[in-house]
Amino acid sequence: MLAASEGTSVSAMVRNFLNRQSSGEDEREDRRIAALDEIYELAATRGKARRKPLKPLTRDDIYAERVR
Numbered sequence: 001m002l003a004a005s006e007g008t009s010v011s012a013m014v015r016n017f018l019n020r021q022s023s024g025e026d027e028r029e030d031r032r033i034a035a036l037d038e039i040y041e042l043a044a045t046r047g048k049a050r051r052k053p054l055k056p057l058t059r060d061d062i063y064a065e066r067v068r
Helices: 002-006 010-046 059-067
Strands: none
């Protein structure tokens, strides 16, 4: 009834709705990526230089912490 009152089809209304939703999600994703970039840049400037690179934890190291 709403589509008829606006002189459009239900399909056109759904298409417009979905287009608005996806553009909003794209904007949120862009803002999220920009915020993460700022955090990484801040962390890089505040971080201390290490002489040796960090050694990644092994699977056993991770589970050993949980078992304690």
